[in-house]
Amino acid sequence: MIRLKNISLTLPDFTLEEINLHIKKNDFFALIGPTGSGKSLLLEGMIGLIPFSSGNLLLENHDSTTMAVEKRNLAIVYQDFALFPHLDVTQNIFYGVSYHKIPRQTAQKRFDALVCTLGLEKITRRRPQNLSGGEKQRVALARSLILNPRVLLLDEPLSALDPVFHEEAKQLLKKIHADLEITIIMVSHNFSDVLYLANRGAIIKNGRIMQQGEIVTIFERPNSKFTASFVGMKNINPISKLNGEIILKDKNIKITPAHKPGNTDKYMGIRPEDISLNTFDSNNFKNCFEGQIKRITSNGVFLNIYIQTQNFEFEAIWPRSYIRDHDLDIGKRVRFGFHPESVHTF
């Protein structure tokens, strides 16, 4: 559907380099990376607002590298929604229709369907300044979708919304993707949103793709220390390998993974939520340790617990109720462990 082949884009202070991506029809594809990594730039290059310096953009196998913006049939929704303040909701939604030479009747049919799908019935005559963040976003989506784009590009669609709208908007994006059977490319730096919405994606750092593929694979099998940290892996440490088991370097701690580490793997990591207290039958768990709780920090609903073993500080995340029910506090000695499946090497 969309192929980027050896794309580069050189700006005075930033370069996108050797970008190769394949976005398939009906994918919900996520471009994930830290701030300033080049995600928005890549979207703007795809739409044609900024020309690529080299490489090829293929739309449905057709080389479209130099195709005019309006002929690409890609629609974008910006983070700030970019609605026209002097136009009401209906006028905003119809704005692009004449530029794209869509017959009035066709546009009206699409408008009626979108107003219904996106729940805009009561606000069609309002101006943007009288809309909530979530409503503005739905209008911006309708304005793009009325053009029946081959791909919908979303630049951080959830980051400008407060927590309540955030949750609603997530559900809505999932529904749009399923109901309209549309291909979506979404820029995000929130891996939890991505895990919920996207099926495939790519991790980008400093203008380069670090890893791409199925989201679940990126989550479960990050291929570098950078990707691992970015997708929420903790307890990362260099390793040496011994007969399928791993030894934490300089820590003299042996850990049993479920899968033999790859030849090039240099690190291991364990998600903090995969570490459990010793409420399980420890005979069934290969990775059991004893340690002392050194610190507890709060990240809102959950608490980060730092447990010092002889040589290594493990980080776990547990809910408040778990801390209360097990009477945990700083200084307490605990037995804890994790399943070999929770040990990731990269």
Ligand SMILES: Nc1ncnc2c1ncn2[C@@H]1O[C@H](COP(=O)(O)OP(=O)(O)OP(=O)(O)O)[C@@H](O)[C@H]1O
């Ligand atoms: N039109 C431009 N001209 C010059 N430099 C630009 C232009 N657009 C972006 N940049 C630079 O390119 C780099 C990547 O920017 P980009 O907006 O793509 O990052 P991003 O990954 O989308 O970040 P964020 O998550 O903060 O939105 C930044 O250093 C930015 O300053």
